[in-house]
Amino acid sequence: DADVTQTPRNRITKTGKRIMLECSQTKGHDRMYWYRQDPGLGLRLIYYSFDVKDINKGEISDGYSVSRQAQAKFSLSLESAIPNQTALYFCATSDGGEGNQPQHFGDGTRLSIL
Amino acid sequence: DQQVKQNSPSLSVQEGRISILNCDYTNSMFDYFLWYKKYPAEGPTFLISISSIKDKNEDGRFTVFLNKSAKHLSLHIVPSQPGDSAVYFCAASESFGAGSYQLTFGKGTKLSVIP
Numbered sequence: 141d142a143d144v145t146q147t148p149r150n151r152i153t154k155t156g157k158r159i160m161l162e163c164s165q166t167k168g169h170d171r172m173y174w175y176r177q178d179p180g181l182g183l184r185l186i187y188y189s190f191d192v193k194d195i196n197k198g199e200i201s202d203g204y205s206v207s208r209q210a211q212a213k214f215s216l217s218l219e220s221a222i223p224n225q226t227a228l229y230f231c232a233t234s235d236g237g238e239g240n241q242p243q244h245f246g247d248g249t250r251l252s253i254l
Numbered sequence: 255d256q257q258v259k260q261n262s263p264s265l266s267v268q269e270g271r272i273s274i275l276n277c278d279y280t281n282s283m284f285d286y287f288l289w290y291k292k293y294p295a296e297g298p299t300f301l302i303s304i305s306s307i308k309d310k311n312e313d314g315r316f317t318v319f320l321n322k323s324a325k326h327l328s329l330h331i332v333p334s335q336p337g338d339s340a341v342y343f344c345a346a347s348e349s350f351g352a353g354s355y356q357l358t359f360g361k362g363t364k365l366s367v368i369p
Contacts, residue, residue: 239349242300
């Protein structure tokens, strides 16, 4: 079983719909992250959470919200999806400590908004 | 404004030869640099890291070199193997204290190792 699981893996939806992407982990890490990747661009941080009661905005949080339901679960919501939110979305986890702690990624959710 | 730049979108190398992937950065506050490898339809996986106070870190076939004065790092893969064909992301970490840090990623370089 994957350590970081994202559901769904693929989703096609229409403009204006509310979408939730889910992430669960079995690594026991406190820290969880949501990134998006666009073609030709690197990963950009949307939101991150260092524990259940901690939520922080990343570089591109506008249009998104998150919920940390438990240590193992971190969901990303698009309240009213728009076409430029079409992208590949990754969830990641990490242990605490220094900045060289590797982040462990899920296999991504490919989201298309028509 | 990109703080982490990978100026080569792609690189092709013959099997057995050296692959050199380059990365430049602008933020002098970065204290760690990490390389991730990504295969299609999978998430990125951590490969190797280096502290800003080091100039070299080696792990098997993978070596990362850091030139802090030039704000440049490179990943060397020797010898290159077909299984190394993937997209490689350079990432830099900036600490904000109390164990808080964020990663900034480059756009990636697609490496193709030709048998």
